[in-house]
Amino acid sequence: MVGYGVPHESFRVVARELPEIAMGPPFFFYENVAQTPKGVWNKIKSALYEIEPEFIDSKFFCAAQRKRGYIHNLPLENRSPILPLPPLTIFEAVLETREWWPVWDKRQQLNCILTCQESAPVTDRIRSALETSNSNEPSEETKQYIMKQCKTWNMVWTGKNTVSPLEPDEIEFIMGYPCSHTRGHSRSERLKGLGNSFQVHTIAYQLSVLKNLYPRGINVLSLFSGIGGAEVALHRIGIPMKNVVCVEINPVCKKVIQGWWNNTDQKGNLVHVSDVREVTEEKLVSWISLFGGFDLVIGGSPCNNLAGGNRRTRDGLDGEHSSLFYEYVWILKAVRRLMGRKKMHLMWLEKRESEVGTRTNGKNEDLTLRVAVGYEQKLT
DNA sequence: ACCATAATGAAGCTATCG
């Protein structure tokens, strides 16, 4: 679960064989949960140029576990983490818990950050179990019950005989986002967005190799953007974003990204698309023509039907949401095919001319801009 | 309409044991 290596590990793979058809640029980066139903990662791998997935646990980068698989065509040489690395232990990440932490709770790190949390009766049952044990030390049976609940629901000690779920602000810190990144939205929306997101430092470590390749910045096609983990990671690395197309269906997530973009003094251009199924080859041609191509196609497709926590619809890669993986695949391959062609810009103009039915003598630039801007969706 | 709450197991992996 350490892929080709993590910071401060002696064993680091720096070279691998990539099929020629998968070599960049453009570079791509795909992510999903590591523990899927059987056969899923084989399907993903075969759809993505048979590249071997790299499995990394974010426990090497933050205080919480997060086992994820990544398939990408990035170089492996000279990876570097964002420094300083964030705290790797619970005590350092959530300072207030230390005072109440019992010695028999041996946890050093948290389990995976999920999209929902425990309910009050769990905290109540734990409190009453501790209060009824009059002695200083609860019974082994009580300890076992409490530890099982604490691990299942990722709870920390916040008072006398009291365990609580993590606050959204604390999760933002652990996941590597700016303080109050998701502020201004309902608690449940914040938890869902954060539980579904990238761990920024883990992503940044893998993307860090792009910094020297693109000193003047990159154009990004960000699919299933969520709360913008990819964008935050690139920003933290120090890679300027010239143009970013964010494809995200959740309006709350879209607002989070736009808010972060506005607050971080971005010089580039941010375009929103509200559904991956609205991406067409025509739009790809337009963006590629306008931006001069994409340098990075990045995204983690929906894990709803793959994730272990799903009791009802864990029906694999062809499930209702997770099947959107195939959208990622065709879009990536379309981008690579379109960028491989010469005179792309001219081809696109000819196509537009034939559709519009009029010539655009000397006004190609205006037409390009007008059509491209038409795809941008304004925030309400 | 929006939001918070609370109840809802199994799959697949790893560690351990004989």
Place this chain on the structure above:
DNA sequence: CGATAGCTTCATTATGGT
């Protein structure tokens, strides 16, 4: 080496309140 136990998991949804 196989069996067994132990552990973890980017979730869904009916329900009720505001």
